[in-house]
Amino acid sequence: MSAVGPKLRREAREAYERLRTYFLVAVQAGVAAGLSWFVASSLLHNPQPLFAPAAAVGTIAAAIGNRIRRTAELLAGVSLGVLAGDLIIEVIGAGPWQTGLVVALAISVAVVFRGSGAVMVQAGSTAVLLGTVSPAGPDLAIPRTANAVIGGGVAVMVALLILPLNPVRVVHRAAGPTLDLFAHQLTVASEALARGDVDRAEAVLQRLRAAEVERRQTTEIVAAAREVAMLSPWRWRRRALLRRYEHAAEHLELAFTNSRNMVRRMVSLLEAREPVPPDLPAAIEHFGQALRLLHRDFLAGRTPDIARARAMEAAGEAQRARTAGLGFSGTIVVSQVSIVVSELLQASGLPKGEADRTAGLHARR
Incomplete structure (x- = not known):
């Protein structure tokens, strides 16, 4: 009860x-x-x-x-x-x-x-x-x-x-709950990984799969906001900000998909009883925090320096976990952390090359 x-x-x-x-x-x-x-x-x-x-x-x-x-x-x-x-x-x-x-x-x-x-x-x-x-x-x-x-x-x-909608306000309302759900599940996933709790990690995976509906709705709302900002004369001044949101939304969608793959591989890691260095769950937790911080920076209209710093922290922890020694699935989880960090950094406005280098993708290649 x-x-x-x-x-x-x-x-x-x-x-x-x-x-x-x-x-x-x-x-x-x-x-x-x-x-x-x-x-x-x-x-x-x-x-x-x-x-x-x-x-x-x-x-x-x-x-x-x-x-x-x-x-x-x-x-x-x-x-x-x-x-x-x-x-x-x-x-x-x-x-x-x-x-x-x-x-x-x-x-x-x-x-x-x-x-x-x-x-x-x-x-x-x-x-x-x-x-x-x-x-x-x-x-x-x-x-x-x-x-x-x-x-x-x-x-x-x-x-x-x-009755044109306010494109920025609508995107804020649509994106906020989706990103909060996404970030919260990553926090739960990091706790499950640290405790070796396979069932809890599996529950996170199921919740992220179910959240695909919310993600599609957010994408639909962003498209509506773009249409209004482009075609409604009352909302033209919002076009530049909406382009920023569109750019971020594209990369956050990829981050969502790759995070779900990361959690699926995390379940395999726990089932195989592979080693879990402390830096690995910390990296996942800090990536989730970076998502929340990115949304807050967008709401405040400021450059997302804090979100970027937290994402870079997650990338560094993932690389330290690799150095500490991982199994097959653990290595894939680290690779997925690097990919989602790169997508978040690109969503924050960094060019792809710089985002990849910061996330450690070029170093691995």
Whole structure:
């Protein structure tokens, strides 16, 4: 029962952070849905306005960092569906098998033109709509196309002009919990290594694998922030800072992947009962601290000298552990420490060559 409380608190905290990060997206979707319905129904008197808010919500929520591309895909898919539906139904009429044929043709055309999954979905759904309406029924091709234009256009306007997110604040909120989780698990891993606790090290590995979802969400948020900073005139002044974040995010993603590989090899080290010099767990702990310090430096807008110093300390400890004597898996763990330190130093702004030398990669080659 004692373990339930901390777990529930952690899950509640993570849920709160997710809500805080995505709340503006929910508000954008609601505003875009209502506005697109108003435009389609009240201003343009579209007899089938439902698809306009659906298209707006799909553009806002389904492609957070690629709204312009999502709108283009939406229009391309609808156009292909209308083209295939109108051409075929005029000849063979409407019905179950006609609908199946039209959908297959629409998706095939999308594939020929190298359309994405979103293009194929829109082409197929538009073909279904047209295929279920008899030739004597209302013409839905034009309203469907108009609704796609309205929904996509309104969504882009809301996301970039009416309610643009603050790119720097959103990245801070998204990256902070992810980096804290990452750094905390490295601390736990270093303790497990120092104590020879295989089960705890395995638990860290499973948690890092599960955290892949959070990492992907952070990448998505960074892409959304980049899009807003590039396209929203209200956020142009944030472009230089966002480029810095993008550069850091690329290297931190690689650091995350290599850290997970490092922990997997650490489990093998413990299972094989290989020697563990004290400097090895210390190196892992100090690398985790460097991650936290890097995020704090970014928040404060200062040069990450403290984070770099802690990462260099981790690299030095890893090399001393190598000198003290390691087994096969231990040697690989040290190599992984050097790689993740180099990625962190590059995230902090150091050139690759300097980062590799500082992390000890060139020395080993």
